[in-house]
Amino acid sequence: MATATLSYSSTQSEARQAAQQYLNSRLANGAASKLQKPFTVPEINIASSFSSSLEDRKAVAAQIHEACTNSGFFHITGHGIPEQTRTAILALAKRFCKELPQEKKEALHVKNSNYFRGWEPADFSYVNPGDWSVEDAAPETKEGFNSNSYRGYEAGLDPAGGDGEYRELDGADVNGNVWPSEDDIPGFYGKYQIQSSWLRQYANRGIETIKDYYGQVLNLARHLFRLFALSLDLPENHFEDMMTHPGGIARLLYYPAPKNPQPLDPKQKDKEIGLGAHSDYECFTILLCSSASGLEILSPDDTWVPAPAVDGSFIINVADFLMRWTNGVYKSTVHRVVNRTRNERYSVPFFFSINYDQMVETLPSCVSAENPSKYPPIRAGEYVLERLRATANE
Numbered sequence: 073m074a075t076a077t078l079s080y081s082s083t084q085s086e087a088r089q090a091a092q093q094y095l096n097s098r099l100a101n102g103a104a105s106k107l108q109k110p111f112t113v114p115e116i117n118i119a120s121s122f123s124s125s126l127e128d129r130k131a132v133a134a135q136i137h138e139a140c141t142n143s144g145f146f147h148i149t150g151h152g153i154p155e156q157t158r159t160a161i162l163a164l165a166k167r168f169c170k171e172l173p174q175e176k177k178e179a180l181h182v183k184n185s186n187y188f189r190g191w192e193p194a195d196f197s198y199v200n201p202g203d204w205s206v207e208d209a210a211p212e213t214k215e216g217f218n219s220n221s222y223r224g225y226e227a228g229l230d231p232a233g234g235d236g237e238y239r240e241l242d243g244a245d246v247n248g249n250v251w252p253s254e255d256d257i258p259g260f261y262g263k264y265q266i267q268s269s270w271l272r273q274y275a276n277r278g279i280e281t282i283k284d285y286y287g288q289v290l291n292l293a294r295h296l297f298r299l300f301a302l303s304l305d306l307p308e309n310h311f312e313d314m315m316t317h318p319g320g321i322a323r324l325l326y327y328p329a330p331k332n333p334q335p336l337d338p339k340q341k342d343k344e345i346g347l348g349a350h351s352d353y354e355c356f357t358i359l360l361c362s363s364a365s366g367l368e369i370l371s372p373d374d375t376w377v378p379a380p381a382v383d384g385s386f387i388i389n390v391a392d393f394l395m396r397w398t399n400g401v402y403k404s405t406v407h408r409v410v411n412r413t414r415n416e417r418y419s420v421p422f423f424f425s426i427n428y429d430q431m432v433e434t435l436p437s438c439v440s441a442e443n444p445s446k447y448p449p450i451r452a453g454e455y456v457l458e459r460l461r462a463t464a465n466e
């Protein structure tokens with residue numbers, strides 16, 4: 073079990089150093105621990121978790137508990153999000169990366185945002201801070217757009233409407249989002265009324281908007297958090313008041329097809345990395361990926377295990393904040409992306425947090441005489457902001 077803590081630091085280089093130490097200790101911990109049972113990424117059909125029977129919901133929660141204490145990764149099917157919504161957002165990721173002119177992307181550069189929102193070119197951030205110091209390291213090949221839901225809480229992106237109390241990562245009462253203009257990429261945010269037949273062709277191609285996807289995934293995230301509560305022997309509504317204006321960063325990612333795709337080979341260092349080894353920062357991630365495989369997760373015996381996309385499923389993984397909150401009971405597992413196919417790869421991770429202004433203490437059901445709390449209380453946004461700062465090229 074990883075017990076490393078992340079210390080809080082003021083400068084960029086201190087933050088990066090702390091993040092590297094943290095990641096190294098996670099990697100070392102992984103290698104040192106013995107495999108108790110097979111390391112698996114199970115498929116969990118959550119359809120019966122929408123049942124009115126608490127017993128049905130608890131049965132799904134038990135499967136979630138099992139996955140979160142093992143690999144920390146699982147696929148979900150039976151989630152209720154239509155295929156059209158899923159293909160639409162992947163198509164939007166493609167449109168953003170391929171159709172938006174370079175100067176329009178530059179205008180949205182993530183370096184202009186205090187909250188890591190906007191367009192991120194391939195080599196702007198390294199999720200594994202050690203990759204900065206590798207002389208001949210190829211840049212990460214991903215390119216992305218980070219967005220967050222602030223506007224939604226005004227009844228825009230959040231189907232529940234929110235409580236109007238959203239606070240940014242640093243606690244500020246501001247809107248950290250940036251959006252491309254609807255003239256440049258119609259239908260991106262969702263405010264655009266499709267009037268003309270020329271624009272309707274996008275709709276006919278099944279292209280919806282961030283708003284549609286974000287709203288549906290936010291509903292799913294809240295549903296999953298209720299199941300997480302049950303899985304941790306807590307009342308089902310334990311997290312409810314902490315999800316009234318939750319942080320949630322949706323990222324549209326594009327991994328170009330590699331020129332020279334390499335098979336996974338433990339004896340060879342990969343030259344072209346899509347996204348370096350890292351763990352996610354928030355509570356959990358809901359990941360949608362296109363059919364090109366590429367996600368690999370680090371097993372406790374220190375080998376990379378491919379976690380290919382399963383038709384119609386989302387991949388869910390525990391992230392560091394939930395690992396910390398559960399006192400290390402739930403595993404936030406190191407993963408990376410290496411596109412080993414000749415196809416482009418698109419993915420849309422949604423990093424779900426509770427309200428960023430929420431203070432949390434280790435969950436009572438995860439503390440015992442044998443496993444006392446390892447972590448002091450912390451504000452959710454403060455933790456995530458520090459982790460984000462460590463990865464950026466400033």
Ligand SMILES: O=C(O)CCC(=O)C(=O)O
Pocket residue numbers: 323325347352359361367407408409418419420421
């Ligand atoms: O693109 C993927 O499949 C995974 C992305 C990821 O791990 C991340 O953005 O943290």
Ligand SMILES: [Fe+2]
Pocket residue numbers: 350351352407
């Ligand atoms: Fe990740």
